[in-house]
Structure formats: structure tokens, C-alpha cells
Amino acid sequence: MQLFPKLPLADWIDQIVDVLTENLGPLFDLITEGIESFVDLFVLALxxxxxxxxxxxFTGLAWWASRLSIAVFTAVGMLLIHNLGYWDGTIETLALVLTSVLISIIIGVPIGIWMSQSDRSRDIFTPILDFMQTMPAFVYLIPAILFxxxxxxxxxxxxxxxxxxPTIRLTNxxxxxxxxxxxxAANAFGSTTKQKLFKVQLPLATPTIMAGINQSIMLALSMVVIASLVGAPGLGADVYRAVTQIKVGIGFESGLVIVILAIILDRISQNIGMTKQK
Structure with a gap:
């Protein structure tokens, strides 16, 4: 027995989505065309x-950012991916992940900087970030499909x-x-807020910011299988196809390729911030 009348929250949200779809349709179409063009350009370049x-x-980048053992793993791992026949899917997945991370950086780093400069903005954005991280990822696909x-x-x-x-939180x-x-010391030398930010705070915060970007890369990569449910190409589509057709071997191969790609991206991004700091 309910103590209070049930709130029609689901109906309210459906109405909001309908209003946004009707009134902002051209904007969503423009965003769709822009992102699709960028991903296609990324895939074409790779x-x-x-x-x-x-x-x-990639091997040279891994050697520069980390050490020889990581470079060797990168070379062997990517050669294995090519040998297994998942090279095109890996390129598509890489384009999807890097596009997602690039958008996350463009939006997230400025918000993190804003939060670091204002306690009020930090208090406003913190519960929003909690919501974004704890809401099941499948839920985001529903309005995304409609829009x-x-x-x-x-x-x-x-x-x-x-x-x-993670990019927003660790930037802050x-x-x-x-x-x-x-x-x-920067104040004593008469530095402006902009000078303190770009010449003192951001350089010293680079390892922490890169750790946030590293986590964003891993989370974006973990979404490739979920994104395949709405037609996104890449390795996630191979995993999804293996699940629907009950093909254990193909599922293991595509999953192994995702693991190799995740390790390579993790080690490279993890060490770039430390290299820049040194």
C-alpha cells in the first residue's frame, strides 16, 4: 500500500523528450551530421x-610515452589483431573511442577548471556527475536513439x-x-588569474588531468559493446553478433582484441602525463 500518490515522473520525462524532439529536431540533425562526418574522417585517416x-x-608512441616492454606488447598485440582479421573493426572502434574522448575533453576540462575556481559551481556539478556515473549506461541509449x-x-x-x-572530477x-x-608565490609576482591557471596550476595538475582522461578512455572503450546495440560499428558489433549466434570462438577473439586495445590505450595515456611532467 502506497503512503502517498504515485508521481507521474515517467510521463513528465516522456513529455519533455517529446518537446525537445519536436522543437530541437534541426539541432539534433546538425549534431548527428557533424559527429558522423568527424567519425568518417577519423576512419578514413586511419x-x-x-x-x-x-x-x-603506435609502437613508437608507446615507447616514447612508456618503456620498451610496452612498445613490444603494442607491436605484438596489434600484429595479432591484424592476423586475426579484426583490423577494420579495431579502426572503427578506435575512431569511436577517440571521438568520444575528444568530446569529453573539450567539454569536461573547461567544466573541471570552472569547478576548481568556484565552490558554488562545484556544489552544482557534483550531484550531476554522481547521476551521470551511477545511472545505467543502457538508459542513456533510449533518449539518444530518439534524438x-x-x-x-x-x-x-x-x-x-x-x-x-572522471575528466571533470580529476581536472578539478x-x-x-x-x-x-x-x-x-605567483600572487607575489603579480600574476593574473589567467597566468596562474595556465602557467602554474594546469602544468602541475597535468598528471592528475591525464589520469582522468585515462579513465574516460577506459569507460568509453567499455561502451563499445553497448553502443553496438544501437548500430554502432566496430568490435562491439562482433561481440554482439557472437552472443546472438552463440559463437564462443568469435566472441573470445573479439573480446581478446578489445582487451589488447584497452591495455595499449591505457598504458600510453597513463604515461603521457608523467612524461610531460618530467
Whole structure:
């Protein structure tokens, strides 16, 4: 027995979505075209490079950012991906993940900076970030499909919502953890707020910010299978196909490829911030 009348929350949300769909349809179409064009350009740029050359580039990047053992793992892992026949799917997944992370950085870092400069904005954004991180990722796909249709765009939008909070949180945390004596020294030299931010706080907060970006990359990569449910291409589609057709071998292969790609992206992004700090 209910103590109070049930609130029609679901009906209210459906009405809000209907209003947004009717009134902002052209804007959603524009966003869809822009993201699709960017992803297609990303895929075209990566596929225009021969596979062995791209593997050499990633190996060199891993060596520069980390150490020789990671570079060797990158080379062996990507050669295995190519040998198993998942190279095209890996490129599509990489384009999807990097697009999601790039959008997360463009939106998340400025919000994190804003939160670090204002306690009020921090108090406003913190519960929003809690909501974004705890809401099941499948729920984001429902309005994304209504707004952006079937395909890669709703998968990217859902990935951005799910993956952006760590970038925002750790940008705010990294700037707030800059030692006070350095801030006081910058003030003593007459630095403006902009100078303190770009010459003191952001350089010192770079490792923490990169840790947030690293977590966003991992979360975006974890969304590739979920995004495949709405028509997003890549390795997630292979996993989904293996599940629906009960093909254990193909599922294991595609899952292994995702794991290799995740380790490579994790090690490279994890060490870039430390390299820049040094």
C-alpha cells in the first residue's frame, strides 16, 4: 500500500523528450551530421595509413610515452589483431573511442577548471556527475536513439555522458591540489588569474588531468559493446553478433582484441602525463 500518490515522473520525462524532439529536431540533425562526418574522417585517416605503418606509429608512441616492454606488447598485440582479421573493426572502434574522448575533453576540462575556481559551481556539478556515473549506461541509449536515430551517433553520445565525469572530477581535483605556497608565490609576482591557471596550476595538475582522461578512455572503450546495440560499428558489433549466434570462438577473439586495445590505450595515456611532467 502506497503512503502517498504515485508521481507521474515517467510521463513528465516522456513529455519533455517529446518537446525537445519536436522543437530541437534541426539541432539534433546538425549534431548527428557533424559527429558522423568527424567519425568518417577519423576512419578514413586511419585506414589510409598502411596497417604496418600504423602499428609502427603506435609502437613508437608507446615507447616514447612508456618503456620498451610496452612498445613490444603494442607491436605484438596489434600484429595479432591484424592476423586475426579484426583490423577494420579495431579502426572503427578506435575512431569511436577517440571521438568520444575528444568530446569529453573539450567539454569536461573547461567544466573541471570552472569547478576548481568556484565552490558554488562545484556544489552544482557534483550531484550531476554522481547521476551521470551511477545511472545505467543502457538508459542513456533510449533518449539518444530518439534524438539522434540509429547508428554511431547515439553510441558516441551515450559514451560521452558515461565517460566524461572522471575528466571533470580529476581536472578539478588536480587544480585544487596545487600547493598553496606556489599560488602565493605567483600572487607575489603579480600574476593574473589567467597566468596562474595556465602557467602554474594546469602544468602541475597535468598528471592528475591525464589520469582522468585515462579513465574516460577506459569507460568509453567499455561502451563499445553497448553502443553496438544501437548500430554502432566496430568490435562491439562482433561481440554482439557472437552472443546472438552463440559463437564462443568469435566472441573470445573479439573480446581478446578489445582487451589488447584497452591495455595499449591505457598504458600510453597513463604515461603521457608523467612524461610531460618530467
Amino acid at each position: 585506414t589510409s595509413i598502411p596497417a604496418l605503418v600504423l602499428i609502427a606509429i 539522434f536515430g540509429i547508428g554511431v551517433v547515439p553510441g558516441i553520445i551515450a559514451s560521452v555522458i558515461f565517460a566524461m565525469p 581535483l588536480g587544480i585544487r591540489q596545487v600547493p598553496e605556497d606556489l599560488i602565493e
